[in-house]
Amino acid sequence: MTISQTEVTLEEFEAFDAVAPEGLHVELINGRVLVTPAPDGDHDENVMAIGDQVRAYDPELRMYQERGLVVPAYRAGRARVDGAVAPVGYFRGQPSWADPVGVLLVVEVTSGSQKDADIDRVDKRDAYAQAALPVYLLVDRHRGEVVVHWDPEGGRYQHSEKAVFGAKLRLPDPFGFDLDTSDLA
Template sequence: MDTDEDVTVAEFERLELAASEEVTVELINGRVYVAPMADGEHSEFISQVDEQIRAYRPELRLFHSPGLTIPADRACRARPDGAIAPSGYFRTQPPWADPAGVAMLVEVTAGRESDADIDRTEKRDAYAQALMPAYLLVDRHRAASTIHWHPADGSYRNTATAVFGCGLRLPPPFDFELDTSVFR
C-alpha cells in the first residue's frame, strides 16, 4: 500500500481481516488507524456512560464497538467505543452497519496522548461530515468530557466540555446531565 495516498475500502478490509484480535483497526478519512485493545479503565468508562443513558433513556442502548460505515468526505470504517441507538437496531445490520439510526457515538481516549488526537479531531470531523447527530468524547488525558452536536457543513455547530467531576448537559434526545464524577 502507498502510504502517501488514501487507503481504499477494499485494501482496508483485507488489512482488517489480517489484523490481530489484540488491536482495533479503523479507516478514518482514507487513513488507517490501529489501536490496542481497551484497558479496564476504558471499559469502566464506557460502562458508566451506558448506565447513565439507560437510566434516562431506557429505550436506547450503548452498543460496544460496532463496525460502522461512516459516509464522510473520504472512506471511513469506524469502530467507535460505543454507539447509542434504539434497542434492536443492530440486529439486522451487516458487519459494517449503516449508522442512520445511531443517536450518538462515544469514544474514550486510550493509549498515548498523541493517539488521543485521533479521537479529538480526525474522528470528530469524520462523524460531523457524516451528520452523526452527537459525539461524546471522554478524554482521559485531559480529565474532561466533551459533547459535540448539531452537525452542519462538515463540522459540529455546538460543543460543551466539562472537567471530570462537573456535570455535562447532553442535548436532545438525551436531555440530561451526564455525571462525569464517575470518571475521576
C-alpha cells in the same frame, strides 16, 4: 498508531481488516488506516458508566460497545466506535460495518498516546460530523474532561460544551439530561 500515511482504498482496508490479529482495532478514517490496541479496563468502565446513565434516562436506548460504523464523509470510512447509543435492536441484522443512520450518540474514550488522543479529538470528531451523527461525546482521559459536540451541519459540529471529570455535563437533544462524570477517569 497509524500504519499508513498514504491513502488506502476501501478494498485494501477490508483486506487488511480481515487478517488483523484479534485484540487490535483497525479503522479507516479520512483515507488512513488506524491501528490501536484493545481498550483497557478503565476505558470499558467509562463507556459502561455512560451507557448506564443513558439507559436510566431512556430504557429504550442501549449503549453498544465496539461497534463498526460506516462513516462515509468525503472518503470511504470505517470507524470502530467505543460506544454507539441507538434504540434497542437497532443493530440486529446489521453487518460488521453498520449503517449509522439510527445512531443517536457516539462515544470515544482516549487511550494510549497523545497522538491517539488527537485522533479522537479531531479526526474522528470531523468524520462523525461529516457522517451527520447527531451527538459525539469524547471522554478525554489525558485532559481530565468530557466534551460533547452536537448539531452537525456542513460536515462540522455547530456546538460543543465540556466539563472536567466530576462535574455534570448537559447532553443535548435528543437526551436532555445531565451526565454525571464523577465515575469517569
